[in-house]
Amino acid sequence: MTAGNPRSSSQGGYRVLLSQALPKLRLYYSEGSPYARICRMALREGGLVAKVQEAVTTLRDPAASVLTHSPVGRVPALVLEDGTTVTETTLILGWLDRVGSQPAMLPVDAVGLAAYGRVLGLLDGIAVWNRELRRPVDERSPSVIALEVTRAGRVADVLEEAVVAGAYNSVDAGYLALAAVLGYAEKRHTVWRWRLDRPGLARWFGQASERACFLETVPPPSGI
Secondary structure (H helix, E strand, O other), rough: OOOOOOOOOEEOOEEEEEEOOOOOOOEOOOOOOHHHHHHHHHHHHHHOOHHHHEEOOOOOOOHHHHHHOOOOOOOOOEEOOOOOEEOHHHHHHHHHHHHHOOOOOOOOOOOHHHHHHHHHHHHHHHHHHHHHHOHHHOOOOHHHHHHHHHHHHHHHOOOOHHOOOOOOOOOOOHHHHHHHHHHHHOOOOOOOOOOOOHHHHHHHHHOOOOOHHHHOOOOOOOOO
């Protein structure tokens, strides 16, 4: 290998970092995004902080720095060493596993994948509910809000049973996603009283919120 020509290999379609001479990867995030927070916590839990530069960006802004790398303009967005940009939380977690996250973030068994997917479904619904509440009152859809209120309660009740039975104990994608969505509700979607009648989930969150990865990525409050 000659100087200035760092070596790399390809595994499963992902380029694997083999030299410190390669440019540092960059993760674009918004401080309020729970989706990006999952990836930021994964960097910390997986021992990859030194390999990835975190860069905050604005959203819904024609001057947003992330638009230089992704026309989608959403976060998280991970810019690889060759300029390729990977978007979407689950795909980025998969890439982090490929380059050596310890522990691996994405579950490989059906039970773990189902647990992760359940929390992602909750997060998607909360995001829709939150967006509706950010609209002017006369532009909100009561039916959409009612649907998401019901969905959130239904999923949270299942999660209450799950954590009491011992689920979401291992730090993986499902664990981090659950910490992110409940943390989002604490800071940016406080209209959802998720703790009511869910002591097991509240205890679980209390323990998860003591982890360094959680404390280092707390979003600013939004007032909703």
